[in-house]
Amino acid sequence: MSTSPRTLFEKVWHQHLVAEPVGEPTILYIDLQLVHEVTSPQAFEGLRLAGRKLRHPERHIATVDHNVPTTSVQDRLVIADQIADAQIKALRKNCADFGVEFFDTEDSQQGIVHMIGPELGATKPGMTIVCGDSHTSTHGAFGALAFGIGTSEVEHVMATQTLPQSKPKTFRINVEGELPFGVTAKDIILDIIGRIGTDGATGFVVEYAGSAIRALSMEGRMTICNMSIEAGARAGMIAPDEKTFAYLKGRRFSPTGAAWDEAVAHWSSLPTDEGAIFDRELNIDATKLAPSVTWGTSPGMVTTIDGIVPMLTDAKSDADRKGFERAYEYMDLKPGSKVEDITVDAVFLGSCTNGRIEDLRAAAKIVSGHHVATTVRAMVVPGSQHVKKQAEAEGLDAIFKTAGFEWREPGCSMCLGMNPDILAPGERCASTSNRNFEGRQGRGGRTHLLSPEMAAAAAITGHLTDVRNWKK
Amino acid sequence: MTPINELTSTAVPLPLPNIDTDQIIPKQFLKRIERTGYEDFLFYDWRYTFDAKGNTTTNPDFVLNKPEYKGSQILIAEKNFGCGSSREHAAWAINQYGFLAVIAPTFADIFFSNAGKNGIILVRLSEADVETLLQRSTANPQHKITINLEAQTVTDDQGFRAHFDIDPFRKHCLLNGLDDIGLTLLHEDKLDAYEERHNKEFWSAPKYAA
Ligand code: SF4
Numbered sequence: 001m002s003t004s005p006r007t008l009f010e011k012v013w014h015q016h017l018v019a020e021p022v023g024e025p026t027i028l029y030i031d032l033q034l035v036h037e038v039t040s041p042q043a044f045e046g047l048r049l050a051g052r053k054l055r056h057p058e059r060h061i062a063t064v065d066h067n068v069p070t071t072s073v074q075d076r077l078v079i080a081d082q083i084a085d086a087q088i089k090a091l092r093k094n095c096a097d098f099g100v101e102f103f104d105t106e107d108s109q110q111g112i113v114h115m116i117g118p119e120l121g122a123t124k125p126g127m128t129i130v131c132g133d134s135h136t137s138t139h140g141a142f143g144a145l146a147f148g149i150g151t152s153e154v155e156h157v158m159a160t161q162t163l164p165q166s167k168p169k170t171f172r173i174n175v176e177g178e179l180p181f182g183v184t185a186k187d188i189i190l191d192i193i194g195r196i197g198t199d200g201a202t203g204f205v206v207e208y209a210g211s212a213i214r215a216l217s218m219e220g221r222m223t224i225c226n227m228s229i230e231a232g233a234r235a236g237m238i239a240p241d242e243k244t245f246a247y248l249k250g251r252r253f254s255p256t257g258a259a260w261d262e263a264v265a266h267w268s269s270l271p272t273d274e275g276a277i278f279d280r281e282l283n284i285d286a287t288k289l290a291p292s293v294t295w296g297t298s299p300g301m302v303t304t305i306d307g308i309v310p311m312l313t314d315a316k317s318d319a320d321r322k323g324f325e326r327a328y329e330y331m332d333l334k335p336g337s338k339v340e341d342i343t344v345d346a347v348f349l350g351s352c353t354n355g356r357i358e359d360l361r362a363a364a365k366i367v368s369g370h371h372v373a374t375t376v377r378a379m380v381v382p383g384s385q386h387v388k389k390q391a392e393a394e395g396l397d398a399i400f401k402t403a404g405f406e407w408r409e410p411g412c413s414m415c416l417g418m419n420p421d422i423l424a425p426g427e428r429c430a431s432t433s434n435r436n437f438e439g440r441q442g443r444g445g446r447t448h449l450l451s452p453e454m455a456a457a458a459a460i461t462g463h464l465t466d467v468r469n470w471k472k
Numbered sequence: 473m474t475p476i477n478e479l480t481s482t483a484v485p486l487p488l489p490n491i492d493t494d495q496i497i498p499k500q501f502l503k504r505i506e507r508t509g510y511e512d513f514l515f516y517d518w519r520y521t522f523d524a525k526g527n528t529t530t531n532p533d534f535v536l537n538k539p540e541y542k543g544s545q546i547l548i549a550e551k552n553f554g555c556g557s558s559r560e561h562a563a564w565a566i567n568q569y570g571f572l573a574v575i576a577p578t579f580a581d582i583f584f585s586n587a588g589k590n591g592i593i594l595v596r597l598s599e600a601d602v603e604t605l606l607q608r609s610t611a612n613p614q615h616k617i618t619i620n621l622e623a624q625t626v627t628d629d630q631g632f633r634a635h636f637d638i639d640p641f642r643k644h645c646l647l648n649g650l651d652d653i654g655l656t657l658l659h660e661d662k663l664d665a666y667e668e669r670h671n672k673e674f675w676s677a678p679k680y681a682a
Pocket of ligand 1: 065066112113114133135351352353411412415416433434
């Protein structure tokens with residue numbers, strides 16, 4: 001049978017079609033659902049009320065990340081916040097009652113849900129993966145179709161292992177050329193969001209392609225896919241290749257022996273065929289990129305580190321102008337002021353965007369031999385137990401601690417401040433996370449998103465700093 | 473879900489783009505394990521002001537706190553409403569506060585789907601039409617808007633009339649108050665057949681066991 005050239009997305013979509021009822025959304029099979037404490041309790045409750053079970057408990061993996069304190073193991077064992085504690089206990093009980101494998105607070109595999117899927121080898125190319133969390137797009141870095149869903153949908157997947165879905169459109173973003181010194185995966189994705197806007201990819205699945213994407217490590221690819229949702233995309237995907245296979249080989253849930261070879265053969269058939277047509281394409285010249293940083297309260301409000309806070313006249317529409325005006329006020333910034341002059345009170349290195357080993361290595365390189373500015377509170381929160389252990393084995397924890405950073409236990413931490421790690425009103429933070437919404441890191445807190453290297457440099461100097469000029 | 477067809481109500485104007493789910497319901501309320509009781513937390517950080525001691529006061533300037541907008545069942549905002557986190561709590565809070573419909577030029581994907589699951593009608597109108605309605609509802613809090621789902625129209629008593637598009641399946645579910653799981657299970661034979669094949673494709677298994 002000959003078929004016309006197809007995209008990576010179309011192949012994965014097609015392989016998961018259960019039914020296409022006329023006049024209704026397609027029923028899509030879901031290979032894996034990841035579960036965390038915040039968006040699951042009402043789903044389990046719904047099942048109980050309806051007398052339903054999980055159709056495939058073995059296609060579920062659960063952990064705790066959003067609510068767990070990251071200060072110390074002791075604080076995690078006895079959680080002071082009673083409502084958070086109740087939510088974690090509810091997940092523990094729900095997993096036991098419904099037969100879901102659960103990586104509890106002190107399990108050696110605990111971590112941010114989007115970290116542990118890949119680390120366990122549960123995330124693999126060609127799969128469909130969902131989670132009640134918008135940054136599920138992260139898993140697309142492996143060539144999986146992965147997207148965030150709401151709690152009713154979580155319940156739907158639990159009960160049926162499927163989801164009714166309308167077919168998204170396809171959007172390829174080609175990033176070609178070699179990245180200049182000091183420019184990272186984070187800068188690529190911030191630049192893209194700045195270019196197309198926070199709703200620029202709404203209704204699309206984005207495939208990131210081109211030599212600059214292929215040159216990235218799996219960690220860098222995850223950083224890119226992670227923030228697809230910040231451009232409104234349903235999902236982000238990157239074609240699996242030798243790097244993907246090398247990352248997965250030998251992981252706990254990866255196939256072995258003959259099954260491994262068969263899996264690699266299947267995965268190798270997934271990349272977009274030559275000549276396949278996308279609904280939309282965008283080309284980006286990687287050689288022209290600079291380190292990016294957000295200045296406002298939406299990830300699309302982005303500029304380069306050597307730039308200025310944009311003028312009101314830079315806003316593209318009336319609605320954007322209103323957004324800009326509000327952002328100047330909330331962020332306490334004047335249009336036209338130099339980005340490098342912005343001083344920070346806090347630095348947060350972590351999250352499912354940049355809490356991986358490679359991120360910590362890059363930041364440690366900047367930090368080594370320096371000390372955190374006296375005006376800055378800086379913390380490193382490894383994204384998972386696995387990353388924490390690896391970093392400690394490499395001595396990165398010592399570098400950070402000597403420089404005056406706090407070295408924390410794994411979790412979401414100050415990415416969203418649902419746990420004790422929050423900014424005080426008016427405090428300004430250089431953060432490697434993915435959202436700079438009003439109050440995201442604590443009510444009244446101000447967030448600047450940037451790469452781990454730039455966050456590390458800001459911690460040392462006390463202001464946003466161009467890492468390209470960094471002297472050892 | 474309660475079936476819904478026609479809705480006539482005053483409307484609350486929120487003339488801002490990119491209103492994200494963190495604003496709709498801040499994270500501290502996501503720790504609850506219940507599915508109800510979110511109405512008091514809707515737009516919490518905008519509805520209240522907070523002093524250094526942690527005291528909370530109602531913010532009289534925020535539109536939801538203005539008595540003339542009490543009881544409104546329609547919310548109007550600018551583009552990309554509901555962006556950000558996937559929290560369905562945002563849809564619960566909007567719904568439980570008493571809103572049955574939101575009008576905006578565009579909505580973020582996940583919010584769009586969450587709203588549908590909670591029987592909230594999302595109406596997409598052109599930026600110009602949204603602007604008109606925002607202005608009328610701001611100038612006159614008594615300004616009434618009618619949304620008719622069957623006819624897919626938005627009208628008011630000053631001659632405003634706009635047609636909106638809605639996916640026929642979503643319309644059918646809203647009109648009849650249908651639950652999704654039940655609908656999917658109508659296709660269980662196909663699901664069984666699919667799994668019969670698919671579960672042998674070990675590359676699809678999250679946990680490979682030799
Ligand atoms: S680290 Fe932040 S973005 Fe990632 S899952 Fe946790 S809260 Fe969400």
